[in-house]
Amino acid sequence: MSTLNRATVEATLRQFTDPHLDQDPVSAGCLRGVDIQGGQVRVRLELGYAAGLFKGGWAQTLQMALENLDGVESARVEVDCRIAAHKAQDQVPALANVKNVIAVASGKGGVGKSTTAANLALALAREGARVGMLDADIYGPSQGIMFGLAEGTRPKVRDEKFFVPLEAHGVQVMSMAFLTDDDTPVVWRGPMVSGALIQLITQTAWDDLDYLVIDMPPGTGDIHLTLAQKIPVSGAVIVTTPQDLALLDARKGVEMFRKVNIPVLGVVENMSVHICSQCGHAEHLFGEGGGEKLASRYGVDLLASLPLSMAIREQSDGGKPTTVADPDSQIAMLYQYMARRVGARIAQAGQAAPLPPIVVSDD
Structure with a gap:
């Protein structure tokens, strides 16, 4: 009999x-x-990322393993989540009431970046985190529609200085679309756009967020540089499709974040495969394996590979993205896994040396 x-x-x-x-x-x-x-035997674990849908099963798996040890009459494993604040740029001051900032970016438009950002925010919230969404795509804001907020909705103003973010599906949301007419295009030069972004972030009264997800405009322009210089970003998620043209632009996005010392948390590949609803035939309309090659080239995770699905589009257009419209679906589970991976990568990027465990024993 082994010693316990x-x-x-x-x-x-x-x-x-x-x-x-x-x-x-x-x-x-x-x-x-x-x-x-x-x-x-009692074991306590603490995860540095939001994992509300995962921690129960994880605790049960470990508990069963411990109960199989010689000498163990019963075991209990407790798993808690504690999300700490992390930022990549030491010289940039922290945002009030925001622990971690996640930039969701793409090299070009039309690859599903905003849909990914919305589902990432909602998935993090489902995992138990306090989450905000900032629509930084000044020229083409779409998060208001995706979160089901009615046209013409305006945020309240606190102390004549701060915007109070709107709330939808448990996420705090702020967008330039809430401050302008939906039918009027924003015709601004780069410095004006950058200034508007800083105002939106710093003059919004975020309420104790674990994660602020920022839906970036496509490309690698002024807004991205402003974000790197002024906002304490924890990491970036790059969204692409498998086709060569999208991958070429996505590489530029990865390189840009690397040059400004913001860690790339991983790559999300959208429209990876189309499954025919009539016959079930799988077809790679935009190429195959592009996201995996991009992730491998830069030594980062392929966070998710999502299909070309009409449901994703319809649910986003209807104001209830997949993670809330069909939370038990296979696609929603992909988004949840993606969200937990993103949170885990942030925790690891800012991880200090692990604390020694406290041990109480009668032996």
Whole structure:
């Protein structure tokens, strides 16, 4: 009969890999406590990312493994989530009431960037995080429509200085579309657009956000440079389609963020495959494997590979993106996995040395 002690418990935990951190919980620094009292074992883990839909199953998996150890009468595994603040640029001051800023960008338009940003924000909220969405696509704002906010909706103003963000599906939302006429185009030069972006971010009264998702305009222009210089971004998500032209532009986006020292958290590939609704035939209309090649080239994650689906388009146009319109669908689960991976990459990018676990034992 083997001796039941901390080393035995840790060795068992090391056999399991957190699919979002790509590490076992001990190596990832998630272990916060081990309590052994006779045959009773209690383990406490702390995840640095939002994982409300994952932590219950994760705790059960580890608990079952511990209960199979010799000498264990019962085991209990508790998994908590604690989201800390991280930023890539040390010289940029933190935003009030915002822990982490995620920029969602693309090299070109038409690749599903805004849809990805909306579903990322909603998926993070479903995982238990407090989330905000800023529509920084000044020339073509669309998040108001995606979140089902009626045309002409205006934010309240607090203390004659701060905009109070609107709320939809549990996410705080702010957009230039809420301040202008929907039928009037924004005809501004670069400096005016950059100034408007800074005002939108800093003069919105965000309410204790774990994550602020920013839907960036396509390209690599003034707004992106302003964001890197003025806003404490935690990391960027690059959205592309598999076709060569989109990948070429996406590479420019990756290179831009790397040059301004903002970590690229990963790549999302949209329109990866089309499944015929009549016969089930799979066809790669825009090419195959492009997102994976891009991610591999730069040593980052392929966060998700999403199909060309009419449901994604219809649900976004209807003001209820897939993660809220059909939360149990396979596509929604892809978005949830993507959101947890994004949160995990932010936590790892700003991770300090892991704290030693507290051990209480009667041996």
